[in-house]
Amino acid sequence: MAGYVLQRLLLVIPTVFVISIITFVIIQLPPGDFLTSYIATLESGGQVVDQAQIDALRAQYGLGEPVYVQYWKWVVGVLSGDFGHSFQWKRPVVDLIGERMALTIALSVASLLLVWAISLPIGIYSAVRQYSPGDYFFTFISFVGLGVPNFLFALVLMWWAYSQFGMSVGGLFSPQYADAPWSLAKVLDFLSHLWIPAAVLAIGGIAGLIRIMRANLLDELPKLYVTTARAKGMGETSLVLKYPVRVALNPFVSTIGWTLPGLVSGSIIVSVVLNLPTTGPMLLTALQSQDMYLAGAILLMLSILTVIGTLISDVLLAWLDPRIRFN
């Protein structure tokens, strides 16, 4: 087991390295750089920026150098903990990400828990009672959940919450709590705001996971070990939960690796619509304005999350499944 984990850990390093290169290349893909879009902003506002000025700025920001030099500087900085300055926000990248990270994780975890709490029991129900009215109902609902574009759902939900309950819109706090220190009231306020984004983020995931769980379990239910357990005299519920669900969880677990970063990056659109203080909208604007150090840092972080997520799910899988563990 330890050897296995170690082996997987060692693989992380080259993976992250390659990802960092690709990340940097992706950011550099669009023509131009931050200054191009920055100057475009100035010019569309009516300021005239001379080419000489642009060249000078480019040199000042170190944007004129070849990509590999920029990459090298960036990597060296990152390794020493310096993620650089955001051009757009004019602040250190570490601070920017830091102030949004906690809420991003809170939101991701909340929606992840919501997804699991809802999709697991429904998936099990749907499989055990295959082709029952309940199964059809949940299948229908989950396909609807898959089909509704979540950005639209977010806007409708926001409008509904405002027009029906007069809820303050967008964000994760009411204005009066936004800067208040943490208190019980603030926590409650936070929770009252959390449900909309969590629900919107969860809905697509729930649908998907119900389908996965149902299919996995349907594969397991006819297996002989289920019959064995039944022949031992086990009750149906505890039997299903102990054996086939447990085995069906394995492929489920392997999705964790992509669920974690998926919730962070997949929530970009929803976060933009709902004005959530997460890294998603920041990444989007950073990419659009080619704020490369910020975008690079967030992307790198996402990639590392993915790699870690995959690692976690591999380890979990090994822990859950002795067949993997002992081979």
Next chain:
Amino acid sequence: MTTTSETGTPEAFQPADNGAGKAASYAAASEWRLMWYKFSRHRLAVICGIIVLLLYVVAAFVEFVAPYDPEAQNPASAYQAPTRIHFVDADGQFHLRPFVYGTSSQRNLDTFELEFVEDTSARHHLSLFVQGDDYRLWGLFPSNLHLFGVEDADARVYLLGADRQGRDLLSRIIHGTRLSMSIGLAGVVMSFFIGIVVGGVSGYFGGTIDIVTQRIIEFVRSMPTIPLWLGLAAALPSNWSVMQVYFAITVILSLIGWTGLAQVVRGRALALREEDFIMAARLCGTSRTRIIFKHMVPSFMSHIIAALTLAVPEMIIAETALSFLGLGLRYPAISWGVLLQEAQNLRSVALAPWLLAPGAMVVIAVLALNFLGDGLRDAADPYRR
């Protein structure tokens, strides 16, 4: 046979071969007939298959099916609510043929909204095959015949209401069907090709090749998609038309999207290569390519077909998301994603909720395709009924 005969499920009685009668035709049927046989018993899937077929028929004849030109604007009917279909007129008289009243609009000087009043003096009956806006079917055949509408050119019927320019939403949704139901297919096909080849090779050969492929898949999967879209979209030649760009993006999507299928295929192939008939083929000295394409691919065809129908709705959803990011289709193209993007604002949600109707179309298409896919998978899976 013996392996499955003990599982306590109906498979125990699946015949390998048998005598005469109906069962004989059942057993002797070709794989495709067999699939169709099983599929036709899945009633929901059949209904959904018909819906999908209908969607494609509509997509083929949008100009005829849509009552109006999807771009015909009308300042007097901006944000007009769906027209009420009447059977009973203002005098309380019943008419067998449904009809609508003309509407006139006036601007509310306080809120600047248009307010609509029904003019009950004249009835306009709905009829089939009416003459209306000119169009060219498939850009070739000029016509002005529309499936339905009102005869009187002055009265307009907005079954799903009108949008911000007073355009008929129903006509726009119908026109959107063509793009939404078709444009993603190329990308899907491509990602399938990659997925099958890579997954098949990985699963068939196993060993080092498999490990390397697995790492690659893991790596591709860990690429964040939205930045990739943004980056690649910005890097596309800028003189490309909206459609070209979108097509390119779907191809890019497919370059990321093949991993899921590859893993399914790999798993199947890994299992299959241990199976007797593959062993037998190998022992007979059949070439590897032939084994993969002649023996292994058909045996996971079911998954492929099902995954295909399931991937199309994914493309539809991806298209709406791309439209939101400004990377998908854009004006003047009409797709459900474009229509939803237009509805993505407070005015639509608060004042003209009927503009969210394209969302319902997405849901219907996704549902129909998914159930169809489920049905096909069940039908094509020799181990499941």
Next chain:
Amino acid sequence: MNKDKQPSMSRGRMTRRHFTALLSGSVVGTFGLPAFVTKVLAQPTSYNEAPMLAERVSRGELPPVAERLPAEPLVVQPTNEIGVYGGRLAGAGMAPETTNDLQIGQATGLFRFSNDLREIHPDLATGYEFNDDFTECVISLRQGVKWSDGEPFTVDDIIFFFEDWKYNKDLYPATQAVWLLGGDRFGIVKVDDHTIRFTFPQPYPSFSVIHFSGAPTEPYRPAHYLRQFHPKYNPDVEAEAAAAGFNSWQAYFTQMADGDSDSPHYGVSNSDMPVLSPWIPVSGDSQRQQYERNPYYFKVDTEGNQLPYVDYMTVEYTSNAEVMNLKAVSGELSVAGLDIQLLNYPIIRRGEEAGGYTTKLVYSERGSDVCIAFNPLHPDPVLAELYSNVRFRQALSLGINRTEINELVFLGQGTPRQATINETASFFDPKWASHYAEFDLDAANALLDEIGLDQRNGEGVRLRPDGQPLIFQLEYLPQEGPKKEVCELVVKHWQELGLQVDAAARERGYLIQRLDAQEQHATAWHVDRVLERPAYAYSLDGKLGPGGNSIVRYAREWQNWFNSGGERGVEPPQDAKDLRDAYIAWQKTELGSPEYEAAAKRVYDLTAETLYVIGVVGQAPQPVIVRNDIENVFKRDDDARLWWGAANWFWHTLNPEQWFIKS
């Protein structure tokens, strides 16, 4: 201090070139009546301060209010009533680098324009004086004004701004046009701590420092603070910049000077830099910017209460406009105007009661909320010739159904008009607005037939003289107003004329690239800064000037030709040269003089004749939401329709320092 040297508008030394209330229309000619002299309010004898400051004074953290204020603080007449201290203003913006309602309120200026933009008032400066031939301008500063850290505000801060920043070759290899006159820098002489003299190589009555006053361009920076980041004063700055993680001292300096886009007080890049504005940026993150009252703010109300009334401000950044609008409608924002969309007016109006706010419609102040310019230098010579043909442009202007666009996009509330000066200008002539602005398909078709586009292909598309179908794109930036909505309709109208034209939304950087490469067909943007005063000071480089500006910079190569004296670029046609000459002539006249009016009329006659920029609908109203507990924003029972005037670069006209929150 050399008090005798100081120019002033009083004490009988008044000349017509003194700082005067140059009312652009009605009061033209009544020189010698300085607006602020008539408006000078009795100086209060004692001063009050906000409780939160009094507390700090009592703790010994601050000097008493009288010591913090100048000897003669600026007295502000509250819009409606004397306010009470305290509270917090809540606002929202899209991002730190874009303007928002509250941040505009933060702007300061040497001078300040009246709310109707007709008068000029003293602010940080107490007066200015030109010499007789307008080659010199002396500006005198208010004495005793202090930066928010308590340091005095002096002429050094202006000199630092110019000499060490804007005129510094390392920071600005190419000086911004606004700080140049005909390519030459201003001469700057420090007369004393509170008097500065600018000299010009040629007459400059429309001197940018005066006429941009109150604009986001504030010609001063806290020298005492910023010197530590400048190599002239701190030889170690290069090393310090590197240590702070910057690539160069220039980047470091720009960051510390709070941005290089001339719009200060974001507080985003450096909230430590002292300011002169009513509120100090105290803390900010990527979600919101916080402000706190400036204890050294130099204005008081008529009763001697130091302003501002409101203690704190918060600007929250929202990721999209819908959230911003919904926030406003739900009553979360104290004031909201800039990002509120007219199309949402029905929702806004309906939500007033529930949201506890009142809506006021103000002018967008745009001469045309969407305007269109064709590229006369298109690489395709056939198209270039077509786009250069004024009759083509006239035909296309006639082909636009402006009434329909007004109904569908502006809820019938805008004015269908050509792109020209705002109708409030003293010299306004209605014919400029109606010139080829009617919808006349027959006339448009006739004109197109006339200029050789009379052949059509099987699909009814007109053929160019070389037999190709006439295909082009109308390119726009889907930002700042209903560009998408208007362009989609305009191309439909043009399609009726037999032109195969599409509307194409472009990404900002890409569109600018195309404009720089002079590759665009036709672009759409808006015409702003067309109120009289900004037009006078600015519009040679504005959207209606020869060659255009911003997204409607239709002929960059002409501008290169003009700017290089004919060395680079493409020689413009005679009408463009005439237009430029007309602008230059206008800017050399003195505001309000008879020559001024004639020159201005010449400019706009030419603008209409050349029709380089086609207007669609202008002067559309802009909803402004004011929460019912915010007082003194608009004058009661007053139908003035001006808000911040962001469209004119005339900010801070509503004196937010005297807004207060009713308990």
Next chain:
Amino acid sequence: MTDQAMPADMLLDVRDLRTGFALREGYVRAVDGASFHVRRGETIGVVGESGCGKSITARTILRIAGTSDDSLAGKVIFRRSSGEVTDLLELPHSGREIRRIRGAEIAMIFQEPMTAFSPVHTIGNQIIEAIRLHQSISKEEARTAAVDMLRRVEMSSAEKRIDAYPHQLSGGMRQRAMIAMALVCRPQLLLADEPTTALDVTTQAQILGLIRQLKDDLGMSVMMITHDLGVVAETAQTVAVMYLGKVVEMADVKSLFRDPKHPYTRALLASIPKLGRRAGEPLHPVKGMVPSPFNRPIGCPFHTRCPSAMPGICEKSMPGKTTVAGGHTVSCFLFGEGDKAEEQSA
């Protein structure tokens, strides 16, 4: 309950058991009137080709066949250890009552011990669970009992192996563990569903020996389901031959092998390759294929393959059970139309 009179030495009496599955393709009669009985301490061999319904019969006894209650007919009368006699078919299939019987009084082992164990739990976990389902003892006690049982099935280093996962054991070991799990509650009846089919010949013999020995030690009855007549000969005292869901012949093992009556039984016996068979001498497989379960023949189910089929008789109706000798019954028109006294109700 109802009339369940049963001789005292009778443990299980299956009377005219019928069950089936409703599939989309039609109704499958998996078991179509099977009757046999199991005496105490006896091993009954149930023989038949794949798909003849022998496995389903066993599972229906335990009510874990997954068929619907509607399809059930007949009786499965079982004498519980308390002496009470119960018709198992009348118990709710997931009720408490039948669950008390499963594992504790009737246990079952399967052909493939690999898939019959959950791959993600240790065998100890699964055996201990079996104990604790029926006996309220602590985990430690249960573990001791499990180790004991593993020793009894001759599992070497049982204390260690108890924490092994199924995939860590060899096939024989797994089947031993399976048997241990089945017998750990000392059931009266063991349903062994082809317990040795998946094993190599040596292991097969060991396992059969083990079952035989444990049967004697524990005094239980065994229902040995197999398609292998050799296994039957080795272990059973009584044999029931099934064809298409029916018991076509039942007899004690000696008379069956010596004097098989039913043509199907004869065909089966003839198909066994005999030691000393001369090279080139053909094997005699049963002719034809098992008919489709959707389309079973009318009349005697075997008539389509029967060498002695009598036209006009066999395809017309179903032969009844005829007693040809003491304890030897056969259902074939060659031997009569059936005992009139038989309680046949179909």
